[in-house]
Amino acid sequence: MTTQRVLVVTGPTGSGKTTVCRYLLENYQIPQVITHTTRAPRDGEVNNRDYYFETPASFATKHYLEHVTYSGNQYGSSREGLAAAWQTSPLISIVLDTAGAETYVKALGDQAVVIYLEVTQQAALIERLTQRGDATERIQQRVASDEYERDQQLPVGLVGHAQVIVNDDWQQTAVALDALVAKYRVA
Numbered sequence: 001m002t003t004q005r006v007l008v009v010t011g012p013t014g015s016g017k018t019t020v021c022r023y024l025l026e027n028y029q030i031p032q033v034i035t036h037t038t039r040a041p042r043d044g045e046v047n048n049r050d051y052y053f054e055t056p057a058s059f060a061t062k063h064y065l066e067h068v069t070y071s072g073n074q075y076g077s078s079r080e081g082l083a084a085a086w087q088t089s090p091l092i093s094i095v096l097d098t099a100g101a102e103t104y105v106k107a108l109g110d111q112a113v114v115i116y117l118e119v120t121q122q123a124a125l126i127e128r129l130t131q132r133g134d135a136t137e138r139i140q141q142r143v144a145s146d147e148y149e150r151d152q153q154l155p156v157g158l159v160g161h162a163q164v165i166v167n168d169d170w171q172q173t174a175v176a177l178d179a180l181v182a183k184y185r186v187a
């Protein structure tokens, strides 16, 4: 039987996690698990595609494999979401903060293939958030959060479990992703 795996894409805010999952979907038809959040949608984000956007009350009614608070908002991923994505493909992806990635490794073992993205210059991260259209006060709130600081380094619990990709140059990132997919994708 084909092993079901999930590519867990993690790293600091603005490091390119969502961009990586979009690339995996567009180039390899690897579906992304949609997660739940109480954060307000950004311009261009669509409910049921980018996130399940929830109120605090509706967020509390779901069954989560893990859930976190990140910069004042709640985020969570459900077992049902994973199962639904695995129905469509044995190789799927999900975007998580590093706390969520650690939980996935504990819960799923080798089924969780962790990709930790980093960007060499922290100023480049902030610049990318600005270019994405994030409001200045939102960026400041995020940069001041404990979660922002924590996600700047690969957590000890992921050492030996994560493949680190430096996403300074997109072409190099794409080459690294192509190699990773070749290793895990079933022909």
Ligand SMILES: Nc1ncnc2c1ncn2[C@@H]1O[C@H](COP(=O)(O)OP(=O)(O)OP(=O)(O)O)[C@@H](O)[C@H]1O
Pocket (backbone or CB within 6 Å): 011, 012, 013, 014, 015, 016, 017, 018, 019, 020, 128, 129, 131, 132, 167, 168, 169, 170, 173
């Ligand atoms: N290698 C790169 N070079 C330049 N810009 C990039 C690169 N990779 C991604 N970006 C851009 O950086 C911005 C942030 O990327 P993305 O939204 O994928 O980050 P993220 O890690 O998902 O962020 P967050 O955790 O805040 O949701 C986007 O505008 C994206 O187009």
Ligand SMILES: Nc1nc2c(ncn2[C@@H]2O[C@H](COP(=O)(O)O)[C@@H](O)[C@H]2O)c(=O)[nH]1
Pocket (backbone or CB within 6 Å): 010, 011, 012, 013, 017, 035, 036, 039, 066, 067, 068, 070, 075, 076, 077, 095, 096, 097, 098, 099, 100, 101
């Ligand atoms: N542990 C989890 N982290 C999640 C989940 N969904 C998204 N995220 C992470 O939250 C931050 C902020 O996301 P943003 O879209 O507001 O920029 C980022 O690190 C995401 O990877 C989840 O279900 N669980």
